[in-house]
Amino acid sequence: MVLRLVEVTKTLGTQQVLEGVNLEVAPKERLCVVGRSGAGKSVLLRLILGLIKPDSGEIWYGETNLVPLRDRELAPLRREMGMVFQNGAxxxxxxxxxxxxxxxRERRRPESEIREKVSRILERLFLKGHEKKMPAELSGGMRKRVALARAIISRPKLIFYDEPTAGLDPIGSTEITDLIRCLNEEFGATTIVVTHDMRSVEQIAQQVAFLHAGRIYHAGCAEEFLSSEDPVVKAFVHGLIEEPTVGAG
Ligand SMILES: Nc1ncnc2c1ncn2[C@@H]1O[C@H](COP(=O)(O)OP(=O)(O)OP(=O)(O)O)[C@@H](O)[C@H]1O
Structure with missing residues (x-):
């Protein structure tokens, strides 16, 4: 496993956001982490990236439990991880x-190597001819592609995308989800996508982890998730409002 979470808990303020999360991610896999707004998806990402610490539990990256590590020890491992933020950052x-x-440049690579790699990745992400533009001059889809280029250029082993299709029209969304899939196949980076967009799940996911009530309520392959008959999963996938259980209590 590239990544393994064991009984991870986290309370923020007075709310126990994660109540014992178990999750396994295999090398090169594309996993979508889904869940309702407020389910704790971003908190989970921040924990894996080591930006916050869990109250209890273990977060294994390969053979290393990240939880007890200090910033200085985490830094070289973080360099193996890429992150594409929702707004591109x-x-x-x-x-x-x-x-x-x-x-x-931060890694002080030779300028000739940098120029060659940047040119190659910009071409791959259909950004040739836009090299000199400033972020304010780009469309939403272009900003996302620049963010992808920026994350992928250092060949991360593990790459995270936070709501990669947010704010894009359906065609822009498909362009991004296609790229995420192709980049995963070309570079082999284990890919974790946080989303609540079911189209993205269909287009990207091999595996799905559904975060609900502080735990991974369902984990399995994408087809299984999308066609699940479990009432909670089904309600989420189809956007149904859950009915209170009749006769409960
Ligand atoms: N720094 C914080 N202090 C207190 N509570 C927090 C903090 N960060 C997040 N939370 C709470 O944790 C819960 C999970 O938040 P999180 O941002 O992870 O949700 P999410 O699943 O990513 O939602 P969305 O899909 O809307 O982005 C929310 O109830 C939120 O209010």
């Missing part, structure tokens, strides 16, 4: 080319 004062080159 681009540097507004840098053009497309410099945004994409950022991670390589």
């Amino acid at each position: 681009l540097f507004d004062f840098m053009n497309v080319e410099d945004n994409v080159a950022f991670a390589l």
Whole structure:
């Protein structure tokens, strides 16, 4: 397993957001983590990235439990992880080319290598000709593609996408989900996508983990999830409002 969470709990404020999350992610797999708004998907991502610590439980990245590690020990492992934030989180004062080159410049790679890699990735993500544009001059879909380029350029072993299709029209969404799938196949990075968009799940996921009531309520292959007869899963997948159980109590 690339990633394994064992009985992870987290309370924020007075709310126990995660009550014992168990999750396994195999190498090169594409996993969608789904759940209703407020279910704790972003909290889960922040825990895996080591930005916050769980109250209890273990988070294994390969052979290493990340939980007891300090920032300095986490840093080299974090460099193996890429993150594509919902809003792209681009540097507004840098053009497309410099945004994409950022991670390589930080690692002091030779300028000739950086130029070659940036050019190759921009071509792959259909951004050729837009190198000198500033983020404010890009469409939403282009910003997402720049964010993808920026994350993928350092060849992460594990890549996270937070709501990658949010704010895109259906065609823009399909372009991004196609790219996520193709990049996973080309580069082999284990891919974890947080989303509540069922079309994205259909287009991207091999595996789905459904976060509900502080736990992974359902984990399995995408087809199984999308056609599940479990009332809670079904209500989520089809956007149904759950009826109170008749005769309960
Ligand atoms: N720093 C914090 N302090 C207190 N509560 C927090 C904090 N961060 C998140 N929460 C709470 O944790 C719960 C889960 O939040 P989270 O952002 O992970 O949800 P989500 O599943 O990502 O939702 P969405 O799909 O809307 O982004 C929410 O009830 C939220 O209010």
